[in-house]
Amino acid sequence: MIDALMESFIAWHGEIPVEAKRIDDAAATEHAATWIRRTIGHGVVHGYIIGYQAGPRWWTLFFERTTLYQPYPEGAERWHIEAYDHMGKSWIGNYYFWPAEKRWRHVFFATAGEDYGRASDSARGATPPS
Numbered sequence: 001m002i003d004a005l006m007e008s009f010i011a012w013h014g015e016i017p018v019e020a021k022r023i024d025d026a027a028a029t030e031h032a033a034t035w036i037r038r039t040i041g042h043g044v045v046h047g048y049i050i051g052y053q054a055g056p057r058w059w060t061l062f063f064e065r066t067t068l069y070q071p072y073p074e075g076a077e078r079w080h081i082e083a084y085d086h087m088g089k090s091w092i093g094n095y096y097f098w099p100a101e102k103r104w105r106h107v108f109f110a111t112a113g114e115d116y117g118r119a120s121d122s123a124r125g126a127t128p129p130s
Contacts, residue, residue: 005097006050006063009081012104016052016059023051023058033058035084058086066094075100078107 010016028040040051048063062082072078076096084090094107
């Protein structure tokens with residue numbers, strides 16, 4: 001179940017190229033990147049992690065289900081996700097997942113609307129980012 005959830009996020013989010021292949025635990029123990037060996041290969045990290053590789057490029061994502069900041073939209077779970085890549089870039093985000101619909105949404109999108117709250121900025125005279 002958790003593997004399908006993580007893979008559905010990867011497909012929905014679109015950061016990782018479709019040609020990238022999932023790094024399994026066995027391959028991770030022999031991977032050239034220390035980060036991959038430590039996090040996936042030797043299981044130093046607790047929780048859920050998934051990794052992908054395309055040539056020399058790689059990505060890891062850490063998933064943690066949270067119960068903070070309730071109530072959630074009806075039927076949704078809240079997930080805290082951290083991502084790291086081969087270039088040293090990282091990001092952290094919070095997302096809602098609706099298991100019945102297999103649908104993801106960023107928390108900001110769900111709480112601030114389709115425009116992430118920019119319409120309310122316009123009403124105050126602020127110029128929304130382009």
